[in-house]
Amino acid sequence: MNDKFRIDSHKLMFHPKRVAEWLEAQKDPALAQKVYPIYVEISPVGYCNHRCRFCARDFMEYKKRRLDPVILKKRLAEMSELGVKSVMFAGEGEPLLYEELPEMIELCASAGIDTSLTTNFSALDDEAANVYVKNCKWIKVSVNAGTPENYAFIHSVSGREFQRVIDNIKKAVDIRKKNNYKCTIGGQLLLVEDNRHTVTALAEKLRDAGADYLVVKPYSHHHESITDVYKNTDYSSFLMLNDELAKYNGDSFKVIFRINTFNKLIGHHQRYSRCGSVPFFWAYIMSDGEVFGCSTFLQDDNFKFGNIHEKSFREIWEGEKRLNCIEHMESFDISSCRQNCRMDEINYYLQELLEPSEHVNFI
DSSP states (O other): OTTTTOTTSOOGGGOHHHHHHHHHTTTOHHHHTTOOOSEEEEOOBSOOSOOOTTOTTGGGTTOSOBOOHHHHHHHHHHHHHHTOOEEEEOSSSOGGGOTTHHHHHHHHHHHTOEEEEEEOOOSOOHHHHHHHHHHOSEEEEEOOOSSHHHHHHHHTSOTHHHHHHHHHHHHHHHHHHHHTOOOEEEEEEEEOTTTGGGHHHHHHHHHHHTOSEEEEEEOOOOTTOSOOTTTTOOGGGGTTHHHHHGGGOOSSOEEEEOHHHHHHHHHTOOOOSSOOSTTTTEEEEOTTSEEESOSTTTTOGGGEEEETTTSOHHHHHTSHHHHHHHHHHTSOOGGGSOTTOTTHHHHHHHHHHHSOOTTTTOO
């Protein structure tokens, strides 16, 4: 099984208690306010040292803002007590540019919160690398090309950055091996016409660097993105890469070509009528401290609940603005959602729970 981490699927079925709470709260606003997210994405900074051609967050303008580390430490400890199980540091900026990130990762580990990083991995120092590999469940590196020249074009940086990132992946793998850490280390490429010719080269590079996997996923246009060069990409002719990349699979390295996600984009098939996951199972904390129920609508007040610099996470999550969002989602038109969003498979699963097919009791 190439995708043992269910990257092209979902993992909500492993949280039956939280799902049961969600089901019970469907018609009870008081109970709904108490259903806390399992997973939170945190953007510690708003700025980035790369300018990827397809960046979905370009409309955020890479502002020079950052979370107050004193406040963030308080909120992380609080979130652990409230039932948050995982945090991914990523967001509209590059998380490794947040100087206090190693401290936050260690705090999460001590508080029982699983952590992960999605990063371009260029701004890495040795001391921080050890903290990340020791404590993170996984590190996913955005490497969107397989050659220095193509990397420079896609990421809008010097071609020298490509080898620096590959070397940093090797460094992380060496740290893991030397210390017997358990962190999964992989790469991710967002596939477009301009980098498809270098995907196999990247698979070979990552395999030889000791990475665990390469995820290959399609571009999904964000409705507020400034860039639209890849908006109308037809992925029908890209699917042959699945078989071509399979030759790099082995016991210690897998290429996870997200065929399910590609096929849904090609078919434009919507399998559910409402988003049941928002605002329940996940949350997004922006680099200015604002808490949102969905990362697609980061400038929409209907999805904004409050600021961690001003209120506790409990006050925000159980507050009036989130309750308004719960009511808002009852009639929300999901045609305005981003295709293949992070909650896509989860929403299909939730709709099956609410509207099961016949014969489900014959297990």
